[in-house]
Amino acid sequence: xxxxxxxxxxxxxxxxxxxxxxxxxxxxxxxxxxxxxxxxxxxxxxxxxxxxxxxxxxxxxxxxxxxxxxxxxxxxxxxxxxxxxxxxxxxxxxxxxxxxxxxxxxxxxxxxxxxxxxxxxxxxx
Numbered sequence: 001x002x003x004x005x006x007x008x009x010x011x012x013x014x015x016x017x018x019x020x021x022x023x024x025x026x027x028x029x030x031x032x033x034x035x036x037x038x039x040x041x042x043x044x045x046x047x048x049x050x051x052x053x054x055x056x057x058x059x060x061x062x063x064x065x066x067x068x069x070x071x072x073x074x075x076x077x078x079x080x081x082x083x084x085x086x087x088x089x090x091x092x093x094x095x096x097x098x099x100x101x102x103x104x105x106x107x108x109x110x111x112x113x114x115x116x117x118x119x120x121x122x123x124x125x
């Protein structure tokens with residue numbers, strides 16, 4: 001079956017960097033757009049970044065533009081999220097997701113078919 005396993009979360013200080021990774025298995029990885037979403041306590045899940053199946057196209061939320069970078073390695077079936085200049089507002093559980101029909105990035109959660117269990121990122125001030 002399809003599995004998405006996130007790693008790399010943790011506790012950091014404001015201004016620090018963190019790199020999240022998602023390892024995918026059980027799917028034709030390059031055929032899926034991949035995305036990162038996050039959910040803070042008491043808030044709705046929100047889009048962070050997405051990348052097309054080929055890796056040629058990306059889309060970022062305005063809140064992370066210039067700070068976060070999504071990338072993928074189709075040979076390793078992994079998608080990463082490099083997060084720089086972290087702030088306490090970035091504190092959330094971060095989820096990796098896969099969307100079939102991956103020619104373009106997907107920003108809406110309803111278009112994603114598979115989800116990981118999430119990894120916690122906590123940024124202290």
